[in-house]
Amino acid sequence: MILTSTPTRSVGPLTALRQAMTMAWRSLLQIRHKPTELLDLSVQPVMFTLLFTYVFGGAIAGSPGAYLDFAFGGLVVQNALFLSIYAAIGLATDLRQGLHDRFRSMPIARSAPLAGRLLADVVRQLWSFAVLLVVGFVLGFRPDAGPAALLGAAAVLVVFTLAFSWIPVWIGVLARDPEKVQVFGFVLVLPITFTSNALVPLDTMPGPLRAWVALNPVTAANDTLRSLLTGTTPLGPPLLATLAWSAAVTLVFATAAMRALARR
Amino acid sequence: MDDNAIEAEGLVKQFRGNVGLAGIDLRVPAGSVLALLGPNGAGKTTAVRILGTLLRPDAGHARVGGLDVVARAHEVRGLIGLTGQYAGVDETLTGTENLVLVGRLLGLARRAARARAAELLAEFGLVDAATRPAATYSGGMRRRLDLAASLVGRPRVLFLDEPTTGLDPASRVELWAAVRGLVDGGTTVLLTTQYLEEADRLADDVVVLDRGRVVAAGTPDGLKASLGGSALELRPVLADRLDVVATTARDLARGEVTVVDGAVRATVSDPDVLPAVLRRLDEAGVHLAEVSLRRASLDEVFLSLVDTPSRVDPTPRTATRTGSPA
Ligand SMILES: Nc1ncnc2c1ncn2[C@@H]1O[C@H](COP(=O)(O)OP(=O)(O)OP(=O)(O)O)[C@@H](O)[C@H]1O
Ligand SMILES: [Mg+2]
Numbered sequence: 001m002i003l004t005s006t007p008t009r010s011v012g013p014l015t016a017l018r019q020a021m022t023m024a025w026r027s028l029l030q031i032r033h034k035p036t037e038l039l040d041l042s043v044q045p046v047m048f049t050l051l052f053t054y055v056f057g058g059a060i061a062g063s064p065g066a067y068l069d070f071a072f073g074g075l076v077v078q079n080a081l082f083l084s085i086y087a088a089i090g091l092a093t094d095l096r097q098g099l100h101d102r103f104r105s106m107p108i109a110r111s112a113p114l115a116g117r118l119l120a121d122v123v124r125q126l127w128s129f130a131v132l133l134v135v136g137f138v139l140g141f142r143p144d145a146g147p148a149a150l151l152g153a154a155a156v157l158v159v160f161t162l163a164f165s166w167i168p169v170w171i172g173v174l175a176r177d178p179e180k181v182q183v184f185g186f187v188l189v190l191p192i193t194f195t196s197n198a199l200v201p202l203d204t205m206p207g208p209l210r211a212w213v214a215l216n217p218v219t220a221a222n223d224t225l226r227s228l229l230t231g232t233t234p235l236g237p238p239l240l241a242t243l244a245w246s247a248a249v250t251l252v253f254a255t256a257a258m259r260a261l262a263r264r
Numbered sequence: 265m266d267d268n269a270i271e272a273e274g275l276v277k278q279f280r281g282n283v284g285l286a287g288i289d290l291r292v293p294a295g296s297v298l299a300l301l302g303p304n305g306a307g308k309t310t311a312v313r314i315l316g317t318l319l320r321p322d323a324g325h326a327r328v329g330g331l332d333v334v335a336r337a338h339e340v341r342g343l344i345g346l347t348g349q350y351a352g353v354d355e356t357l358t359g360t361e362n363l364v365l366v367g368r369l370l371g372l373a374r375r376a377a378r379a380r381a382a383e384l385l386a387e388f389g390l391v392d393a394a395t396r397p398a399a400t401y402s403g404g405m406r407r408r409l410d411l412a413a414s415l416v417g418r419p420r421v422l423f424l425d426e427p428t429t430g431l432d433p434a435s436r437v438e439l440w441a442a443v444r445g446l447v448d449g450g451t452t453v454l455l456t457t458q459y460l461e462e463a464d465r466l467a468d469d470v471v472v473l474d475r476g477r478v479v480a481a482g483t484p485d486g487l488k489a490s491l492g493g494s495a496l497e498l499r500p501v502l503a504d505r506l507d508v509v510a511t512t513a514r515d516l517a518r519g520e521v522t523v524v525d526g527a528v529r530a531t532v533s534d535p536d537v538l539p540a541v542l543r544r545l546d547e548a549g550v551h552l553a554e555v556s557l558r559r560a561s562l563d564e565v566f567l568s569l570v571d572t573p574s575r576v577d578p579t580p581r582t583a584t585r586t587g588s589p590a
Contacts, residue, residue: 012337023369024368025368029361030357033358094354102352104318106417107342108341109369
């Protein structure tokens with residue numbers, strides 16, 4: 001019962017892109033009506049950065065400043081993962097109301113509703129990344145990165161979080177309930193970022209945990225960001241691992257999500 | 265097929281053992297209105313979703329505007345507008361933004377989309393609410409916005425799933441007028457409803473569904489005439505003469521006779537019964553306070569067609585059942 005497999009010629013790629021951008025515009029319009037969302041996108045990263053830097057920083061790294069140099073990349077990744085549930089929340093809301101059916105009954109690309117949500121998330125991610133860079137700068141973090149490295153960091157962040165947002169999207173399609181997506185996001189993101197080397201160095205952890213932390217895709221993303229932002233650690237291996245993980249997660253969960261979406 | 269905007273043959277849809285549709289045929293001539301009537305769970309929404317390309321039938325075929333709804337779904341979507349049973353509007357967006365969104369998706373330029381939105385908002389009395397988020401709308405306003413959204417692309421064929429459920433009588437009449445206006449402009453409309461009056465007022469043809477089957481079809485008047493007969497009501501001045509009246513009615517009307525609220529009601533198919541009854545009662549010296557003979561209402565026809573047990577929906581639905589059945 002997969003409607004997408006109908007032989008009907010749908011729309012061309014350019015039109016599909018335009019429709020996705022219209023959908024993204026719509027998703028971002030929500031910010032205009034609920035400016036508090038912009039606060040969500042800004043307050044949480046600021047709060048987490050302040051908390052970790054000043055509460056744990058001294059204990060972990062000797063001083064808040066030294067800690068920030070170590071943890072900033074990880075804080076950026078953690079924050080980005082928290083944001084990666086927006087697309088899923090939006091999609092679940094559309095599914096729950098009749099809106100998704102309206103879109104499906106229109107002569108538009110099948111991909112447009114979800115692609116638009118994901119595109120809007122990219123904008124959110126970039127905004128939040130910029131906020132974090134400013135906060136970090138105010139607290140004394142000086143990225144040793146040129147424009148190319150900063151752009152690279154943003155790109156890696158976008159690729160990584162887009163890949164991981166397929167997991168909540170899949171949940172959202174199955175549950176059709178934005179609140180479940182939110183709960184799930186928290187339950188997934190908290191442990192996966194805390195069991196990475198985002199906030200605490202790997203070599204302080206006990207053996208078995210260390211094995212997982214080294215494998216954890218979030219660790220790879222942290223190290224990639226660290227490398228790009230500070231230039232003090234190697235870039236190649238973590239970047240490769242991050243991209244490989246992103247591809248794998250996308251392959252598995254995008255397939256599952258698309259299949260569940262078509263089955264409705 | 266040229267003159268039928270909607271055609272369906274033998275549509276079947278099963279849901280994990282639940283019958284959605286058990287094989288229905290439909291034919292809606294272009295420019296006419298068909299009402300799908302039926303109790304909860306009859307299969308109305310299932311039929312609309314198949315015709316609106318949201319659901320694939322397990323068996324059977326359907327064409328809208330001559331195009332197969334499965335094989336040429338994308339083209340069919342270009343012809344239709346669909347207002348589902350659950351409102352298809354973005355609650356966080358304003359009325360204008362909702363309509364502009366649909367217009368932009370349909371390929372209108374920004375300015376054209378705005379103009380079309382303004383036109384529809386005016387048509388549906390939403391100008392004052394145009395800049396408020398739809399979340400602040402009343403149920404009736406949301407319904408109107410939903411209908412307006414289906415009309416942005418000027419569809420030739422319009423599907424309305426219970427368009428007036430939850431509307432107050434005044435809004436209902438307004439919506440009827442809007443639908444009639446569209447039909448006058450040449451649009452073909454298929455609507456579902458549980459209100460027989462609605463079918464009576466709006467539809468050229470009525471199809472009554474029950475448990476996924478067509479149990480009756482015809483014009484509203486035809487259905488009433490063929491199935492209902494006429495309802496005779498006699499109210500004696502003195503309540504103690506009710507027995508006499510009832511006996512007389514039983515003798516002459518032959519149909520079912522009931523006594524309700526101090527009046528005798530009978531169903532008659534032969535109009536000559538009325539003078540005969542009156543003559544007999546006059547001879548018996550019974551004075552009548554009230555006499556009426558009228559066409560059976562569509563409600564009476566409906567209830568006589570639909571099995572009572574099926575009116576209890578087999579799958580209990582909670583108020584939170586949302587989105588749409590797959
Ligand atoms: N997704 C689904 N899964 C299981 N059963 C379903 C699903 N959708 C519909 N059904 C069943 O199919 C039958 C027809 O449902 P449908 O929604 O078409 O009825 P309806 O006439 O629109 O009823 P209502 O007046 O309550 O809207 C019902 O028995 C319903 O329980
Ligand atoms: Mg229904």
